[in-house]
Amino acid sequence: MPVVESLICKETDGKLSFGNYILSTKSKVEDFGHEGDVYKVKTFKEITKLERNSAFVFESVPGSAVIEFETTPDLTTFDIYGFGDTQITIGLEEDTEYEVYIDDVSIGGMKTNLSGKLIFSVELSENKSKVIVKKR
Template identity: 55%
Template sequence: MSVVKELLRGEQNGSISFGDYTLDKKAKLDNFEHGGDIYKVKTFYEITKLEKNGLFVYESVPGSAVTGFTEKENGVSFQVESNKDIQITLELAESTEYAIYVDNEQVGLMETNMSGKLSFSVELPMPPVNVKVVER
């Protein structure tokens, strides 16, 4: 996997891919329509942030490249890559417990706060890792 040079793209399987952690300056793409939703991405080496329909969805610090990002009723799944360890914050259901999996290994159970935010770290750099966050 590599960075998403288009900053944000829709995939044939309905997922989206976004982010370019190699950029020196912040780049953004606004009003990207996919699957009936409007997305916005901001990305560069310090941060990657995704919004859907004006609401927060994903953020990584420092920046990352995400492929195959899929939201389901009970969680999200995606592949992520960066040149450093990253902290990921997701917007999910509020006050709900989620299991976090990295490359199919459960790395923790966490509960979202009252605003539905869930934050966790992924150790990189390495080949892209698969992340899955599933409601318990």
């Protein structure tokens, strides 16, 4: 299973990869520049968290490795690796409905709360899970 050795990096296609769920101690990278934004990642076996310009973007509990993360106003996609039942929180548009797909299977429509957070769980094992979140 992959981890991001540098904790956060830009892939050749311009997408971000971040997180290392096998670290036993908290690690972070601040001031990572990407497409005019500044990112901060905190990660270890218990949590992985990503912020953009000091605003919440992503969190997984326990920690994970997120590969090829991309978000637009209507679509968020990424591959995720980790262990066990993992709660994922994504910062999106407030009070908006989204359809969530895990490995191309819809887990249903979900509405963000007033702070724009969408929360769902995925069971992670040795293989990656593909996550797609589409605005309805």
